Amino acid sequence: MTSARASRHTGWIGLLVSAASLIAVWSLAAFIADSRLLPAPWTVFGLMTAEIASGELLHHLGITLARVIAAFSSAMLIGSAIGIAMGRSRAVNAALDVWLVVLLNVPALVIIILAYVWFGLNEAAAIGAVALNKLPNVIVTVREGARALDPDLDQMAKAFRLSWKKRLFDVVLPQLQPYLAAAARSGLSLVWKIVLVVELLGRSNGIGFQLNLYFQLFDVGSILAYALSFVLVMLAIEILILQPLETRANRWRVHTA
Amino acid sequence: MQTAGVSTPREIHIERKTFRGADGTPVVAVEGLHLVLPPGSLTALIGPSGCGKTTTLRIVAGLDTDFEGRIVLPPDPRIGFVFQEPRLLPWRTVEQNVRLVLDRPDDADPGPLLESLGIADMRGRFPTELSLGLARRVSIARALVIRPDLLLLDEPSASLDEATAGRLRALILQVWSDYRPTTLLVTHNIREALTLADRLVLLAPRPGRVVGEVILDRPQPQRDDTWIEATRADLVRRFPGTVA
Numbered sequence: 193m194t195s196a197r198a199s200r201h202t203g204w205i206g207l208l209v210s211a212a213s214l215i216a217v218w219s220l221a222a223f224i225a226d227s228r229l230l231p232a233p234w235t236v237f238g239l240m241t242a243e244i245a246s247g248e249l250l251h252h253l254g255i256t257l258a259r260v261i262a263a264f265s266s267a268m269l270i271g272s273a274i275g276i277a278m279g280r281s282r283a284v285n286a287a288l289d290v291w292l293v294v295l296l297n298v299p300a301l302v303i304i305i306l307a308y309v310w311f312g313l314n315e316a317a318a319i320g321a322v323a324l325n326k327l328p329n330v331i332v333t334v335r336e337g338a339r340a341l342d343p344d345l346d347q348m349a350k351a352f353r354l355s356w357k358k359r360l361f362d363v364v365l366p367q368l369q370p371y372l373a374a375a376a377r378s379g380l381s382l383v384w385k386i387v388l389v390v391e392l393l394g395r396s397n398g399i400g401f402q403l404n405l406y407f408q409l410f411d412v413g414s415i416l417a418y419a420l421s422f423v424l425v426m427l428a429i430e431i432l433i434l435q436p437l438e439t440r441a442n443r444w445r446v447h448t449a
Numbered sequence: 450m451q452t453a454g455v456s457t458p459r460e461i462h463i464e465r466k467t468f469r470g471a472d473g474t475p476v477v478a479v480e481g482l483h484l485v486l487p488p489g490s491l492t493a494l495i496g497p498s499g500c501g502k503t504t505t506l507r508i509v510a511g512l513d514t515d516f517e518g519r520i521v522l523p524p525d526p527r528i529g530f531v532f533q534e535p536r537l538l539p540w541r542t543v544e545q546n547v548r549l550v551l552d553r554p555d556d557a558d559p560g561p562l563l564e565s566l567g568i569a570d571m572r573g574r575f576p577t578e579l580s581l582g583l584a585r586r587v588s589i590a591r592a593l594v595i596r597p598d599l600l601l602l603d604e605p606s607a608s609l610d611e612a613t614a615g616r617l618r619a620l621i622l623q624v625w626s627d628y629r630p631t632t633l634l635v636t637h638n639i640r641e642a643l644t645l646a647d648r649l650v651l652l653a654p655r656p657g658r659v660v661g662e663v664i665l666d667r668p669q670p671q672r673d674d675t676w677i678e679a680t681r682a683d684l685v686r687r688f689p690g691t692v693a
Contacts, residue, residue, distance in 0.1 A: 344532070344534060344536050345538065348530070348536040350511070350512055351528060351530040352528070352529075352591075354549070362538060362541065362549055366540040441540075444540045444541075445577075
């Protein structure tokens with residue numbers, strides 16, 4: 193217990209040190225450059241508060257966040273289902289493998305453009321394109337986990353004739369948890385980056401749209417303000433949601449050491 | 450509280466079970482194994498490794514359906530399987546592991562069962578915190594909590610030191626007399642079989658087949674070390690090579 197608290201303590205200190213060094217390097221670079229094109233941290237921070245006060249930033253942030261959540265959850269859900277099926281059944285794997293390789297190698301931009309061309313400049317096309325970009329990634333990771341499922345536990349479930357619900361939620365998903373966590377981690381950051389591209393190309397709101405606007409105005413300060421605000425949101429999701437979830441899921445592991 | 454189908458016997462008829470060997474040639478694992486298990490009895494299958502004991506259990510449990518023969522069980526049979534490795538879910542507590550196999554987990558109270566197996570105060574622990582002996586008791590509780598039509602025990606005291614194994618056998622005997630499930634025990638340990646069973650079925654290896662059957666009519670509580678040793682010596686003489 194004490195050592196866990198101590199290591200969490202060191203973790204916080206490490207986080208603060210790395211954040212402080214980032215701001216220090218940035219300030220120094222801004223001071224040396226002395227240019228409108230590289231504003232200092234406090235300038236960006238000022239812009240950020242002004243945009244928050246006007247309500248602009250939170251409006252676009254909320255829209256982008258909603259798109260991220262929609263694309264991320266549909267990619268995780270559909271990707272996990274396909275990944276489990278491919279990992280468990282050789283026939284399904286053979287049937288979908290080529291699709292998967294194609295999808296893995298089509299550039300994100302191509303998927304986005306095709307989605308807009310085929311389905312129009314609408315919300316469904318935008319979110320679908322982002323989800324489709326993330327999908328193969330989830331499938332590959334979860335498939336790996338499904339292949340590594342413990343056959344002994346599977347036999348136990350069969351011998352006791354457990355319902356499919358229990359098999360899924362008590363036997364299979366806990367075994368897939370590290371794989372799902374890995375897919376979620378890499379997924380969230382990938383999804384939000386692609387959401388910005390989708391917004392830039394075909395939406396009239398969201399952070400990506402705003403970035404495009406400020407790019408045309410050459411307003412680097414506002415670009416950084418918008419980008420940073422979303423980075424902070426992602427950091428909050430990581431610390432406040434993902435990490436506690438993972439700690440909870442790993443409760444039983446603590447005792448093995 | 451009697452369970453449905455309690456008066457019907459459980460029958461095992463395995464005409465032949467073959468495996469494909471490494472070079473593709475079929476190897477007969479079990480041949481002509483016929484067993485009728487009277488309700489509430491404890492039958493021990495004994496034999497050296499390679500005589501198809503575990504294969505037989507897997508067939509009876511419905512985990513292996515690729516064999517010639519038939520298994521007669523009550524409709525919708527509840528089978529309590531105590532595997533050689535405890536096979537508990539490491540991410541669920543002891544109590545959650547036991548409740549997992551119940552159809553309506555809130556119906557039954559596994560308390561008395563955990564109590565009589567001496568694991569009641571470990572309800573909230575995770576399996577990774579338990580020794581093998583304790584984990585196996587949890588696995589026995591899990592098999593008994595469903596009031597099984599058939600209890601399958603696969604080498605319940607394997608890899609335990611003699612003292613722990615003895616304690617576990619005493620506990621098994623205790624809960625078995627309390628609940629009286631029809632039981633099929635598989636073991637290569639003749640002392641274990643002589644402590645627990647009321648009937649021994651002796652198997653010879655390659656292919657696994659029955660070479661003898663012995664009824665043990667002395668009640669289990671009256672079986673002391675002298676009796677067990679004398680019976681063992683007698684069996685070694687009658688079935689050389691099968692019993693060690």
